[in-house]
Amino acid sequence: MKKLDTIFKRVFTKELETSKNLTVFDLFNWKKVDVILKDHKTGTTLVDMKDLEFPVEYSQNACDIIASKYFRKAGINNELGYENSLKMIAHRLVNFWAESLVDEGIIENEEQRTIFYDEMVYAFLKQMYAPNSPQWFNTGLKLSYGIAGNSNNNFYYDVKEQKVKKCEDFYSRTQASACFILSIEDKLLGEHSISEQFVTETKLFKGGSGTGTNFSNIRAVGERLSGGGVSSGLMSFLKSFDRNAGAIKSGGTTRRAAKMVILDVDHPEIMEFMSWKAKEEDKVRALGKMGYEIGFEGEAYETVSGQNGNNSIRFSDEFMKKVDDLDVNPDSTLDLKGRVDDSVTRTVQIKDLWENFNESSWKCADPAPQFDDTFNAWHTCPCGEDGVFNAKYNRINSTNPCGEYAFLDDTACNLASINIFKFYNAETKTFDVDSYVHLVGLVQLALEASIHWGNFPTADICRKTHLFRTTGLGISNIASLLMVMGYPYDSEEARALTAALVGTLTGTSYYVSSLMAEKLSPFEKYDVNKEHMLKVIRNHCRVAGALDSSYENLNYTPLEVNHELLKAKGLDKVSSALINSWKDALKYGETFGYRNAQVSVIAPTGTISFAMDCGATSIEPYFSHIVYKKLSGGGYMTIVNPVIELSLKNLGYNEEEIADILEYVSRKETVNENGFEYEKILDGKIEGAPHLKEEHIAIFDTANKCGSGDRYISAKGHVLMMASITPLISGAISKTVNLPKNATINDFKKVVLDSWKLGVKGISLYRDSSKASQPLNNTLSENEEAKLEDLNYEDLLNKARELSYSKYSHRDKPLGIRVGTTHPAQIDDVKIYTTVNRDENGKICEIYITTDREGTIITGLLNSLSKSISVMLQYHVPAKDIAKMLRGQKYEPYGFVQKHPYIKNVSSISDLISKVIDIELGDFSRCQVKPENFNLPTMISLDCEVSTDSMDTSKVNPKKVTGERLYSEVCSSCASTRLVRNGTCKVCMDCGTTTGCS
Numbered sequence: 001m002k003k004l005d006t007i008f009k010r011v012f013t014k015e016l017e018t019s020k021n022l023t024v025f026d027l028f029n030w031k032k033v034d035v036i037l038k039d040h041k042t043g044t045t046l047v048d049m050k051d052l053e054f055p056v057e058y059s060q061n062a063c064d065i066i067a068s069k070y071f072r073k074a075g076i077n078n079e080l081g082y083e084n085s086l087k088m089i090a091h092r093l094v095n096f097w098a099e100s101l102v103d104e105g106i107i108e109n110e111e112q113r114t115i116f117y118d119e120m121v122y123a124f125l126k127q128m129y130a131p132n133s134p135q136w137f138n139t140g141l142k143l144s145y146g147i148a149g150n151s152n153n154n155f156y157y158d159v160k161e162q163k164v165k166k167c168e169d170f171y172s173r174t175q176a177s178a179c180f181i182l183s184i185e186d187k188l189l190g191e192h193s194i195s196e197q198f199v200t201e202t203k204l205f206k207g208g209s210g211t212g213t214n215f216s217n218i219r220a221v222g223e224r225l226s227g228g229g230v231s232s233g234l235m236s237f238l239k240s241f242d243r244n245a246g247a248i249k250s251g252g253t254t255r256r257a258a259k260m261v262i263l264d265v266d267h268p269e270i271m272e273f274m275s276w277k278a279k280e281e282d283k284v285r286a287l288g289k290m291g292y293e294i295g296f297e298g299e300a301y302e303t304v305s306g307q308n309g310n311n312s313i314r315f316s317d318e319f320m321k322k323v324d325d326l327d328v329n330p331d332s333t334l335d336l337k338g339r340v341d342d343s344v345t346r347t348v349q350i351k352d353l354w355e356n357f358n359e360s361s362w363k364c365a366d367p368a369p370q371f372d373d374t375f376n377a378w379h380t381c382p383c384g385e386d387g388v389f390n391a392k393y394n395r396i397n398s399t400n401p402c403g404e405y406a407f408l409d410d411t412a413c414n415l416a417s418i419n420i421f422k423f424y425n426a427e428t429k430t431f432d433v434d435s436y437v438h439l440v441g442l443v444q445l446a447l448e449a450s451i452h453w454g455n456f457p458t459a460d461i462c463r464k465t466h467l468f469r470t471t472g473l474g475i476s477n478i479a480s481l482l483m484v485m486g487y488p489y490d491s492e493e494a495r496a497l498t499a500a501l502v503g504t505l506t507g508t509s510y511y512v513s514s515l516m517a518e519k520l521s522p523f524e525k526y527d528v529n530k531e532h533m534l535k536v537i538r539n540h541c542r543v544a545g546a547l548d549s550s551y552e553n554l555n556y557t558p559l560e561v562n563h564e565l566l567k568a569k570g571l572d573k574v575s576s577a578l579i580n581s582w583k584d585a586l587k588y589g590e591t592f593g594y595r596n597a598q599v600s601v602i603a604p605t606g607t608i609s610f611a612m613d614c615g616a617t618s619i620e621p622y623f624s625h626i627v628y629k630k631l632s633g634g635g636y637m638t639i640v641n642p643v644i645e646l647s648l649k650n651l652g653y654n655e656e657e658i659a660d661i662l663e664y665v666s667r668k669e670t671v672n673e674n675g676f677e678y679e680k681i682l683d684g685k686i687e688g689a690p691h692l693k694e695e696h697i698a699i700f701d702t703a704n705k706c707g708s709g710d711r712y713i714s715a716k717g718h719v720l721m722m723a724s725i726t727p728l729i730s731g732a733i734s735k736t737v738n739l740p741k742n743a744t745i746n747d748f749k750k751v752v753l754d755s756w757k758l759g760v761k762g763i764s765l766y767r768d769s770s771k772a773s774q775p776l777n778n779t780l781s782e783n784e785e786a787k788l789e790d791l792n793y794e795d796l797l798n799k800a801r802e803l804s805y806s807k808y809s810h811r812d813k814p815l816g817i818r819v820g821t822t823h824p825a826q827i828d829d830v831k832i833y834t835t836v837n838r839d840e841n842g843k844i845c846e847i848y849i850t851t852d853r854e855g856t857i858i859t860g861l862l863n864s865l866s867k868s869i870s871v872m873l874q875y876h877v878p879a880k881d882i883a884k885m886l887r888g889q890k891y892e893p894y895g896f897v898q899k900h901p902y903i904k905n906v907s908s909i910s911d912l913i914s915k916v917i918d919i920e921l922g923d924f925s926r927c928q929v930k931p932e933n934f935n936l937p938t939m940i941s942l943d944c945e946v947s948t949d950s951m952d953t954s955k956v957n958p959k960k961v962t963g964e965r966l967y968s969e970v971c972s973s974c975a976s977t978r979l980v981r982n983g984t985c986k987v988c989m990d991c992g993t994t995t996g997c998s
Contacts (some may be wrong), residue, residue, distance in 0.1 A: 002518055002519045004106065004515035004519045005108070007441045007442065007445070007512065007515070008107075009115065010118070010119065011119065012122040012123055012126070013027065013122050015027060016118055024117070024125075025087050025090075025121070027122060028125055029055065029056045030054065030056065031055070031056045031058075032051045032052065032053060033054050033058075033063045034050050034051070034052070035048075035049045035063055035064050035068060036049075037068050037974060038974070042884075042888050043884055046068070047064075047068040049068075049084070051084065052067050052084050052085065053086060053087065054066075054085075055086070055125055055126075058086075058127075058613065061613075062127075062612070064991070065610045065991060065992040066086065066611050068991060069133070069607060069611075069991075069992060070089060070133075070137070070611075071083040071089070072145070075145060076088075076145055077146065086125065089136065090121045091140075091144065092141065092143070092144035092145070093131065093139050094120045094124065095117065095144060096140035096143050096144075096174065096449075097446040097449040097450070098117050098120075098449075099143065101448075103452065103453065104449065104520070105519070105520055106448070106449075106519060116442065116445070119442055120443075123439055126422065127422065127612040128418065128419055128423075128612075129418045129443050129612075130416065130417060130419075130608040130609075130611055130612050131415070131416040131446070131447075132176075132178045132417075133607060134174075134176050134209065135174065135176045138170070138175050138176065140171075141171040142171035142172045143172075147171050148169035148170070148172065149169055149170030150169070150170055151166065151167040152167075152170055152457075154166075154167045154170065154175065154455040155167060155455060155456050155461075156173050156454065156455045156456070156462060157465075159452075164459045164462050164463050170455070173453045173455040174453060175455050175456070175457075176414040177413055177414045177454070177456070178210065178400075178413075178414065178415060179209075179210065179400035179402075179404075179405035179414075180204055180211045180212070180411075180457070181211070181212050181213070181397075181399065181406075181407065181408070181409055181410065181412075182200055182201070182212070182213045182398075182409065182410060183213070183393060183410050184197050184215060184218065186218050186219055186340065191460075192410075192460075194218070197241065198240075200457065200458055201241065201259070203457050203458075204457055205248040205258075205259075206248060209258070210401035211258075211259060211401065212260030212261075212262065212398045212399050212401055213260070213261065213398055214262040214264070214397035214409075215238065215261060215262065216267050217339060217392075219234070219338070219339040219340050219341065220267065220268035220269045220339060220344050221233025221235070221268075222344050223344050224340075224341045234267065234269045235272050235273065235276070238261060238276075238306075239306070241259075242261075242305050243308075245259050245308035245309060246302075258401040258402070258995065260309060260310050260312065260398065260399055260401040260402075260403070261309045261311050261312070262311075262313075262314055262397070262398050263311075263312075263313060263314065264313075264316075265314060265315050265316060265319050265334070266316075266336055267336065267337075268338055268344050268345070268346065270313070270353065273311070273313075274356045274367060275359075275360045276305075276311065277311060277360070277366040278360040278363040280304040280307070280364075283300075283304045284300045284304055287299070287300040287303060287304075288930065309401070310401055310764075310984055311366045311367035311368070312369070313367050313368070313369055313370065314370050314371075314372040315370065315371055315372060316373055317372075319350065322334070322350045323753065324753060324757075332349070332350045332351075333348060333349055334347070334349075336348055357369075358745050361748055361765055362743070362744075362748050362767055362770065363770060364770055365736075365764070365765065365770055368403075368762065369755070369756070369763060370399065370761065371762065372395075374556075375396045375406055375732070375762075376395055376396050377554055378730075378761075379396050379536070380529060380532065380597050381394070381468060381532070381533065383525075383529045383532065384408055384528075384529075385467055385525050389532075394408065397409055399731075400413070401984075401985070402734040402985055403732055403734050403764070404474075404601040404602055404603045404604075404733060404983075405472055405601055405603075405731050405732075406731050406762075407470055407598060407731070408464060410460040410461050410464050411461060411465055411468060411470060412465050413472045413598070414447055414451070414471065414472065415447075415471075415472040415473070416443050416446070416472070416473055416474075417475060417476045417603060417605045418439060418440065418475050418476070418505070419475075419609075419612045419614055420477055420481050420501060421477040421484075423436045424481055424484060424485070426484070426646055426650075429485075429650060431485075433574055436501070437577060437581070440473065440504075440505050440508045440512070441509075441512045444473060444509045444512045444513065444596075445512070447471035447472070447473065451465060451466070451469050451471070467523060467525045468523050468525060468597040469595060470596060470598040470599075471596050471599050471600075472603065472730075472731060473505060473509055473599060473601075474502075474505075474601050474602045474603050474605070474618070474729075475501065475502060475505065475602070475618075475619070476605040476608070476609045476612065476616075476618055477609065477615060478616070478618075478619045479616035479619075479621045480616060480643045482497070482498070483643050483647045483699060484643050484646045484647045485650070486647060486651055486696075487699065488698035488699050488701055489713050489717060489721070490701065490713050490714060490716075490717030490720070492562060493565060494721070495721055495724040496561060496562040496565045496724075497569075497571065499561050500561050500571070500578045501574065502602070502725045502729060503540075503561060503578050503582070503728035504574070504577045504578045506599060506728055506730060507578065507581030507584070507585045507728075509596075509600055510537065510540075510582075510594060510596075510599055513594040513596045514584075514585065514588035514589045514591075514592050514593065514594050516596075517592045517593045517595045518591075518592040521595075522595060523593075523594065523597055526593045526597075527593075530593065533594065533597070534586075534589065535553065537585060538552060539552060539554065540582060540585075540728060541582045541583070543560050543727040544560075544561055544578050544582040544728060545560065546579045546580075546583045547583075547586070556757065556759050558723075558727035559720075559723050559727070561575075561578060561728075563575045563578075563579075598730035599730050600729045600730045600731065601729060601730065601734075602725065602729060602732070602733040603618065603734055604617060604735075604982045604983030604984070604985055605617050605618045606985065607993070607994055610987075615641065615642075617982050617983075617987070618982070618983060619721065619722075619725065619735065620735070620982070621702055622641060622702045623702060624641075624702055624704065625640060625641050625686055625706055626641070626666065626706075627641050640662050640665045640666045640684075644662065644665070644686070644700065645658055647699060648661060651696055651699075657691040660691055661686070661689045661690065661691060661692055664686070664688070664689040665684055665685070665686050665689065666684070685706040685707045685711075686700045686709075697711065698711075704738065715737050715765075716751075718735065719751060719755050719760060719763070722755070722758075722760045722763065723755070723760050726759055727759060733762075733983075734984050734985070735764070735984070736764040736981050737751055737763060737765050738766050738981065739751075739765060741768040741770075743767050748765055748767075751765055752765070766981060811871070811875050812876070813874055814839050814845045814846060818838060818839060818845065819837070820836055820837035820838065821835070821836050822834070822835045822836075823835075823836070823900060823903075823916045825898070825899055826897065826898040826899045827895065827909070827912070830858070831851060832912060833849070834847065834849050834913055834916045835847070835848040844879045844917075844921075845873055847866060847870055847873070847913070848870075849863075849865060849913060850862065865910075869882055879917050880917075882914075883913075883914045886910040886911065886913055886914035886917075889908045889911055890911070891908045891909075891910075893908075894906060894907045894908050894911070897912070901929060902915075902924060902928070902931065903916070903919075903928065904927075904929060905928055971988035971990065971991060971993050973988065973991050973993040974990055974991040974993070
């Protein structure tokens, strides 16, 4: 019996061995759920699905995201015509993987197939793991429902005939990959040419996938062409590719195209590329001051270039060593080399390149650094498919858009992530290592199955995916595990545990891959890369503590796992599992080789983390202590992060102490500011809580400051976590280091330099307020920044959601003289005057709309509309809700608006009134021109789910903001403004849509 056969054992479903009449679905209790999802901007219902079936422990948020994103909506052979149970998705996914493994020869008999099916379905329904989104979308549709689909000119590899073929349909095989890396050559036509790049990228974007490319082969501006004349340069083509990506997004997909653009540091146009997006951001701000909309979907961003991709610079060790030595050799230089023509080659100073890079990144979060030699030091296949070591196309030149998949050009990777918190036993306070290792092996089989029965967008990607068979397993929700076990995110204990768990995942995956190679064969190009791959495996072993010898061909010393600390914390089994997994991976790999050239990455896991009800995504720490529990009837309930309670219990606090601490975190108070009274949540901070011991405070540190608190995880803490994990995974980590708005360019330099020295492969930095479209942030003067440095989007959102208004059943008619503001506007040749009156408390109580067209139908209609709105206000219908009702209606007259200082374009008179109400409530986000100054309390009213129209902002002591106002990016799917950074991408906290490729 091959050793791989021992993987097919029951760990999660032992009950089915003795209960022959039960199925795996009988091991769960099920509930019926209604899923209703609305557009946050228009109120339009996007999804309305009734009586859907989910396990009882699933949150409403997980049900909403899975149903809206992943349930197949058409072509299903049941009476409804669509998937209405999670049982259906679990079956079509796992059944497909099982059949593929049978066809490939990994599963040999029905018993193995049944065990694999039951174990994987159970773990899936238990939210222990989730595959990346394309699997949910595509896998098993033909096998389970007979849905074939158009082939889209995709390709598959025929193993029997040993050649690439065109697919007959789209769903017999699965397009399971989210991550693609494309090559490009310096030619206008033909394979891998500039023109073909447009076609291939379009094909990938159309399917919702992302792509990364290193464009360093393209000749610079001024380089000679073979037919005479000179090249228009790399930047001219990059701008064209960017516009193409933007057009595909607007042409039908539900999110912006995900795209990584990479350039080597020695390219002649490197200075222009570095500052490209920073200069475009300057244009956006200038256009905003001229009255153009600067939201991310607005006219300003649509006008400028570079907005549809993440930009990165490939830094060599030679360059970084010169940077590190600038204090000693400030005049060191680098040659920028023409691609085909030496006449454009020139020498520049290292300090100028370094300054330009960090200043641009500081300004707009782009470009990001990637350390070329570090990537390639861990490259398992530097001889590629032709057996030539270090040829340009055999290097790791690029990554996918989020930065975690890094391998040969023209390859793809399908991903999955394990919810690491699911293996923690709260009763015994132990981590179930054996179950974790068992699941890692099973999921690797599923990823392998997705390659065997996969289809791919190009013939080259299809062929090379077959030849190298890369997979990308990772983890999610590490922050929950660390907090409940009592380890601060920025601590040696947290880094040791996380590295050990991630290392065990990679070691186990390579071990299982070697067992697949024993049963079948290694990946086809293993032999020509064997020497290099085994060198990388040995270096992994050394980091893991499974091999005692010097590192091979590394010019730095990686951070190694601290086994002594693990044992001191009672984590002996975790320590042993790590060492044993790598010993097995090396032993069996040396004998049989490996089925997969890569096995692990750390992806951002946005949508699938929500589907697994993870408290935090990927390896990211918690964002804040206050979370919003989505209710089945709509709306949210504010609660304290539930992991805090379990963590406090494990730390030894009694029930009364825990209750006091939780009450402190979620405490509210009635605020009365100059006659304006409202209830607010204070700020969600935990520091200063009663009973909480000083030595425990760091356990609850978050990525950002919580309200008026001072604590947050430092940039160095993020870098050290990445450095601990990086040498124990095949690929890289998708992660952004957030810095405060007052971070300096020198702070950026230090983070980048530290990352390189510590062996991080790539990292992205983001300074608060550096994007003109950032949600609800402000640029403040220095003296006011000290007072308002804790202001951020989540704080405003938390405060706004806690504001409450009274509900009345009677009408309060205004009496006597009231104060109002009249808004003049002219649409075409129709003059409109909108007067907003307020009562003695400053509350909006009447709206009168008049026109210069006396005696016309429009006058009568406006009078009726005025009376209707005024009566609604007097019955205490929130003004914000009225504005929302009127917003976006379209009828004549519409278009350009004259005479109003802020409103320059409307779709109707109703839309005009909606904007006027917004302005009166302090919301200028939908205006084309923004005022210079705002009152801080007024800003709190933006993007709320409760009414704030009772706020008398005129009576509140204002804190003036002297800088320009910055406006929100909205979700492309549901228009929510609750977007947060998730790795190098963003994820919507309401519907789970990501701006990345996973």
